[in-house]
Amino acid sequence: MRRLTVLVAVMLAGCGVPLVGSRKAHLDAGCAAVVRCDARDLGAWGAVLARQVLLGADPAKVPVRRVTRRIVDVNLPAARRLAFVPPLTLIAHADSVVRPYTVRR
Secondary structure, three states, X not given: OHHHHHHHHHHHOOOOOOOEEXXXXXXXXXXXXXXXXXXXXXXXXXXXXXXXXXXXXXXXXOOOOOOOOEEEEEEHHHHHHOOXXXXXXHHHHOOXXXXXXXXXX
């Protein structure tokens, strides 16, 4: 997943506009892609840490854990407005893709 995040950062480096956000609201605001951590993963680990501390563990000795699950969202209409063509690998690995609304004739 880290390689995917680096790929997105490299692809967006030359554009000069903030295309990547870190919250779901950024996707609604017009970002082309959002890379964020999974709240369920954070909540579960926070509960484990709170339990250990409440049971008497030393907070300084509680192990630190990195987020293992990231969520990638792609907004294709915003990417088109910003003249960014997301690579197919990004679209394939995305957890959700916002597609343009089309009217059938």
